[in-house]
Amino acid sequence: MDSNDSLTAGLDTAVQPTATAPAAPALPPASQAVSRRNFLLSAGAAGVAAPAFAAAAASVVSATQSRRNAGAAVPVSLNVNGQARQLSLDARTTLLDALRDHLQLTGSKKGCDHGQCGACTVLVGGVRVLSCLTLAVAVREPVATIEGLARADGTLHPMQQAFIDHDAFQCGYCTPGQIMSAVACVQEGKATDERQIREYMSGNLCRCAAYPHIVAAIVAAKSNMPSIS
Numbered sequence: 001m002d003s004n005d006s007l008t009a010g011l012d013t014a015v016q017p018t019a020t021a022p023a024a025p026a027l028p029p030a031s032q033a034v035s036r037r038n039f040l041l042s043a044g045a046a047g048v049a050a051p052a053f054a055a056a057a058a059s060v061v062s063a064t065q066s067r068r069n070a071g072a073a074v075p076v077s078l079n080v081n082g083q084a085r086q087l088s089l090d091a092r093t094t095l096l097d098a099l100r101d102h103l104q105l106t107g108s109k110k111g112c113d114h115g116q117c118g119a120c121t122v123l124v125g126g127v128r129v130l131s132c133l134t135l136a137v138a139v140r141e142p143v144a145t146i147e148g149l150a151r152a153d154g155t156l157h158p159m160q161q162a163f164i165d166h167d168a169f170q171c172g173y174c175t176p177g178q179i180m181s182a183v184a185c186v187q188e189g190k191a192t193d194e195r196q197i198r199e200y201m202s203g204n205l206c207r208c209a210a211y212p213h214i215v216a217a218i219v220a221a222k223s224n225m226p227s228i229s
């Protein structure tokens with residue numbers, strides 16, 4: 001043994017496996033290994049997936065049921081211009097469509113059908129509402145439309161007469177909504193001067209731009225207006 005052999009002899013002995021060392025346990029293939037991480041992930045996924053699946057299934061059933069119910073007719077009771085009216089309507093029917101298509105009260109106009117023009121304005125319980133944005137089934141108070149404004153003998157409401165006297169319309173499409181809104185504007189006490197009238201009538205658009213005449217008509221009518229509801 002030379003000097004190098006004497007230096008490495010002890011090292012060789014140390015790294016050689018001995019006959020009595022315990023054998024390492026055989027590992028399963030990587031594809032079959034169940035690590036703590038994999039176990040927790042799969043257990044968690046199962047725990048999350050089950051309620052999520054149940055919720056999704058319930059949602060589908062609910063949506064399907066809603067679609068079935070959507071077209072179903074429901075009884076609707078309205079009091080329009082002092083008359084009780086019984087209707088059977090799709091629950092999604094707007095008050096405007098109920099008036100125009102089911103009660104043949106076509107005075108209220110459909111301008112935009114989006115709550116932007118005021119052509120569909122009617123009074124519900126004396127308060128002006130956009131009937132295109134109001135569900136008929138939700139209406140509980142009496143409804144007043146342009147058809148109910150004149151007296152039974154044909155005498156026009158002062159606001160109707162004032163619109164004629166002041167030439168407050170051209171094509172007339174916005175006029176029923178303008179008149180209903182003007183009546184409410186006066187009843188609300190929001191017609192004290194022209195500036196206030198313009199402000200509180202600003203939800204009613206007139207493509208013919210008859211605004212100065214509309215304001216003049218409201219000023220003229222407000223002093224001799226009866227109250228309606």
Ligand code: FES
Binds near residue numbers: 110117130131132
């Ligand atoms: S039709 Fe209702 S606001 Fe235009």
Ligand code: FES
Binds near residue numbers: 170173174209210
């Ligand atoms: S009179 Fe024509 S839109 Fe008003």
